[in-house]
Amino acid sequence: MxxxxxxxGLELIAFIFLVFASFIFVPHENAADLDLLLIPVILFFLFVFLGIKYSVDEKDVTVHSSFFSRTKIPVSAIRKIRETNNPLSSPAASLDRLEIFYNKFDSIIISPVRTEEFLKDLLAINPKIEVIRKPKRNIFSKLAL
Known part of the structure; x- marks a missing residue:
């Protein structure tokens, strides 16, 4: 396994930091009450972010969304994997993501740290998986109209 x-991803961490900073540094009427509420919310985000992980064995991809939640996907049921930056809520702590389509209508969005190795492991088990890459863009592609 x-x-x-x-x-x-820096973009998600910065967004969460800005949201929390706005509560901490912007004066509020009930600042003490808000600070007491903010501590459990921060701990919850840490709990969720630190619990996200993935594993691949010879039969399944297991997505651990937190310490208590996991989803098993049979590798044989995976139809395609698409690179995406979709910001929908998912067990992914970066916007550099992979959307896994499995069964007939199911999908899940993840963001493994070693994407190429992850894809290689899945393709070794199920070579029928279609991998859809994002087009590579460079700094000059926006300038060329």
Whole structure:
């Protein structure tokens, strides 16, 4: 069994920091009450972020969304994997993500740290998986109209 941790994206960490900072540094009427509420919320986010991990064995991909929640996906049921930056809520702590389509209508979005190795491991088990890459963009592609 190979284990992968989630990729932590600066964009999500900065967003969460800005949200929490706005509560801490912007004066509020009931600042003491708000601070008491903020501590459990911060601990909850840490709990969720630190609990995200993935594992691949010879039959399944297991997505651990937190310390208590996990989803098992049979590798044989995976139809395609698409690179995405979809910001929907998912067990992924980065916007550099993979969307896994499995069964007939199911999908899940993840962000493993070693994406290429993760894909290689899945393709070794199920070579029928279609991998859809994002087009590579460079700094000049926006300038060329």
């Amino acid at each position: 190979k284990k992968y941790r989630t990729k932590y």
